[in-house]
Amino acid sequence: MKRILFIAGMMAAIMAACNGGSSRSWDETALDNARIQIGLQIDSVEGLGEQFNNPTSIQEDGSVLYCDVTDWRSGFFPGTVWYLYELTGDSMLVPYARKYTEAVADAQYLKWHHDVGFMVGSSFGNGYRLTGDSAYALAVVEAARSLSTRFRPNAGIIQSWDVTPGSEREAKGWACPVIIDNMMNLELMFEATKLSGDSSFYDIAVSHADRTLKEHFRPDGSCFHVIDYDTITGDVRHRHTAQGCAHSSAWARGQAWAIYGYTVAYRNTGNKAYLEQAVKTFEFVRNHPNMPEDKIPYWDFDAPGIPDEPRDASAATVIASALYELSTYVADGRSVDYVEYADEIMKSLSSDNYTARPGENGRFILMHSVTSKPAGVEIDVPLNYADYYYLEALKRRRDLMKSAGSVGEADH
Ligand code: GLY
Secondary structure, eight states, X not given: OXXXXXXXXXXXHHHHHHHHGGGSOHHHHHHHHHHHHHHHHHHHHXXXXXXXXXXXXXXXXXXXXXXXXXXXXXXXXXXXXXXXXXXXXXXGGHHHHHHHHHHTGGGGGOOSBSTHHHHHIIIIIHHHHHHOOHHHHHHHHHHHHHHHTTEETTTTEEOOBOOOTTSHHHHTTOSSEEEGGGGGGHHHHHHHHHHHOOHHHHHHHHHHHHHHHHHSBOTTSOBOSEEEEOTTTOOEEEEEOSSSSSTTSOBHHHHHHHHHHHHHHHHHHOOHHHHHHHHHHHHHXXXXXXXXXXXXXXXXXXXXXXXXXXXXXXXXXXHHHHHHHHTTTSOHHHHHHHHHHHHHHHHHHTSTTTBOOTTOGGGOSBXXXXXXXXXXXXXXXXXXXXXXXXXXXXXXXXXXXXXXXXXXXXXX
């Protein structure tokens, strides 16, 4: 694998951008830019040596943060390269996508937190979808087995985090915390049942989605971040937050995970209650008085310093990607409306306000995301999952345009 290949690919993207000039549509420009930036990232990763350095964010000194395989974000860079391959058709990307995916193979055996759905779904799941490689399917099923070990039958949920003696979680009084983010791990369970024929993964996913639907949501459609359960009685012990500004607040990425998670749950079950929840939570965020005009949310809708609070581009990418899918499940008038709303998010993200210049921003595509403001961790930084869901959204949009027969019509 040679750096020169990427330089050739980047040159092609740059030439396309220059030749097209102002006639290129925003989504074409977005893809040109992604190709250049991710090409530079691959080039840099390859330059670091044989062992995979997995780009995740940037640190306070401006250097790139590389995560290890146990980090919940370890599948996103491999997945980003799969999506870039899918969007560009550039087969030179495949060996890199394979190499980075296989480098995170140990994630399928991880049992001490719930994020294997993110980790293995974005890497092996996309790899299987795009190559049909049966070894990748086996990894998806193995990961579902690992995640199943965290199912707590009396509460009917998959436990998100362990609570170890002396930990901060123990100090908060938690016994079995489940975060709304966990809805994102269910896609892996649904896929694993399709691949293996073992319905237990599907059953666990449905149980988790049903209990979460009952316990995580407020009457206005917003959701709590953390629900803490008693694993013996199955009762709720606490309704808390971890990354939001208050237990009662609407942490932006949590709302995004809920919209996306219930859209996926509806796709896999046909349960209208899931669809209604996805719509209700989306309507909550779109109508929230603190949703900015450019539709990139602040990190928490109730953050006390709004408008002087950081935005969270990652939440926006997740909402946009979910909306393109959700638009296909709602009635006609609303369907167009949802696509338009997602397009507005994507145009904002693709502007200079959020898209970094080539070679800057640690070679990540998007700027301005937040991991955890309360913990003071990664505030107003690039995050690899913002890039991942941004490319996924571009891909979903392109699929929608194709099926509507309007591909090639420039939308400025
Ligand atoms: N699942 C972790 C996060 O959204 O920050």
